[in-house]
Amino acid sequence: MTPVRPFLVIGAGLAGSSMAFELARRGHPVTVLDAAPRPAAGASGNPAGIFMPVPERRPSPREALYLEAFRWLGRLLDGPLSGVPHRRCGVIQLPRDARQAERFADILATRSDLYPLVEAGADLLPAAARTHPHADTALHFPQAGWLSPAELCRHLLAGPGIETRFNQRVTGLERGGDHHWIVHCDDGSSLRAREVVLACGPDCAALPQAAALPWHRVRGQITRIRLLGIGTAGKVLTGAGYLIPLDSDEALVGATYRRDRCDTAPDPDEDEENLSQLARLLPDLHGRPEVIGSRAGLRSVLPGRLPVCGPLPGTDRAGLWITAAHASRGLLTAPWCARCLADAMEGKTGTDALDRLLQPGRFSPEPAAD
Structure with missing residues (x-):
């Protein structure tokens, strides 16, 4: 036995x-x-993922969870996990729509208790994002960034x-x-x-x-692209989708969110969906980025x-x-x-x-x- x-x-x-x-x-x-x-x-x-807090208009247990988790991860990366590839390059979050823009404006105006976790990010946006319809209420998380989950x-x-x-x-x-x-x-x-x-x-x-x-299963696909000279100052952009700069000329964009599929085969149509989301993040993006790879995975989600x-x-x-x-x-x-x-x-x-x-x-x- x-x-x-x-x-x-x-x-x-x-x-x-x-x-x-x-x-x-x-x-x-x-x-x-x-x-x-x-x-x-x-x-x-996945080769990279974003870590950042999730502030809300008013303090809540959900916000407290994400803030405590963010701080805890920071302590681990400063200590026993310092050898894990990661970059605290800052994350700029652009509102997805007018409603979220209003919420972000309230956070900037009333949640001084979150400083220095969040600050105004409009002045830090790359040139291709400055004509975003809600650029003036972008949030910047200077201590956030990306790391390799794998x-x-x-x-x-x-x-x-x-x-x-x-x-x-x-x-x-x-x-x-x-x-x-x-x-x-x-x-x-x-x-x-x-x-x-x-x-x-x-x-x-x-x-x-x-x-x-x-339980629900959700499929997500990420797309690896060449940046074609997009100047992000190394910062992660997120909003309607996200852009994670990996090195001088490559980045990850994503991610799709599909409840109707349970396979993990990369799909060119989902690459196109990710590129469409990137175009919403960067309205002045010129040219179509070159797709050099993609990866799909399944996650479990609860209500x-x-x-x-x-x-x-x-x-x-x-x-x-x-x-x-x-x-x-x-x-x-x-x-x-x-x-x-x-x-x-x-x-x-x-x-x-x-x-x-x-x-x-x-x-x-x-x-x-x-």
Whole structure:
């Protein structure tokens, strides 16, 4: 009979890698299983992604989540994750429409408490964006930037105390004796663990213990282009789509958002969609950028577009946890949720407002009144 491991994480994308890293750095040995032959094989394998706060007109639990997550990622990049390729080059966010422009103007006028996380960005826009219809209310996040999710996952899993097992798809979970879980894999093997974390993105929905959550799969495609001399001063632009300058003449643009497809084959039509979004960001862009590559991936999303982080509800599910549905903000939320979940697994008290915001039980029906 296999030994009972203390901690087992299912998934080696952003959520699972972050969870394994957080447990291991607290001294807990952890085993990571993934169906793919390498880490970050899904949507977490993109070559670059944006990290930035998400300010709102008025303080809210959602804003607090993103601000705390942004600050936490910054501390990690200043410390144990300093070797991960990243650039804090600043992010300029252009409003998508008049309604968002009004909201951005209010943020600039009333949210001085966010300084220096956000400031006016109109004067920093590249020439090709200055005729954008809402350029005067652009926000600049000077401490934000981009990093490589794929490299982040590899770095997170490389530390001591983490055992990785690839090409092992989990097919089922069952409660074992002596307060542990039995994890069954498609190669016929089984592992036992006292605590199990589901962090396998869209594949969480295939496991009965998590199937009741209202999952959606979303396909996103990014497009790699040559910049053709667009002067961005190295800053990321976002709004209707985004532009991430990677080096002197290449950039990533994206991303599509499709609920009607569950494959990951790159589609030239979605490249065209990304280029159309780029033209909205840069109204004075001359010429068609050369497409030199593309990549598509699937993400899990839940109503409200917030992740789930916490114990799976049910009296028979002690020791079964989940961190998933990080969608397009996983660079921020996955490391932060890993910290919160590790605290909970160690019996530490969390923040009530954030716990309520992210708990898996928030989708359960309210009990009927007596």
